[in-house]
Amino acid sequence: MTGRITDIICGEDPAQRDVAVDHWCKDKSFAGLLAAAAELDAFRKRETNLYHRVRALFFLSSLHR
Numbered sequence: 485m486t487g488r489i490t491d492i493i494c495g496e497d498p499a500q501r502d503v504a505v506d507h508w509c510k511d512k513s514f515a516g517l518l519a520a521a522a523e524l525d526a527f528r529k530r531e532t533n534l535y536h537r538v539r540a541l542f543f544l545s546s547l548h549r
Contacts, residue, residue, distance in 0.1 A: 489520040490527045493539045505546045521547050 489508060495501040509517060521544060528540035 493536050
């Protein structure tokens with residue numbers, strides 16, 4: 485499985501890109517989830533691709549559930 489949560493958004497390989505966020509999160513620690521949220525927030529702010537920005541926002545929403 486991918487190491488960084490943004491790899492799910494930008495991955496070239498469909499097997500990597502189609503990983504469910506819940507599945508990616510299941511074995512992460514609280515600190516790891518906070519780091520992923522920070523990574524997603526920074527990613528969405530610098531990304532120019534609207535689709536990637538929207539996916540990052542959906543992933544952030546899922547992390548904060």
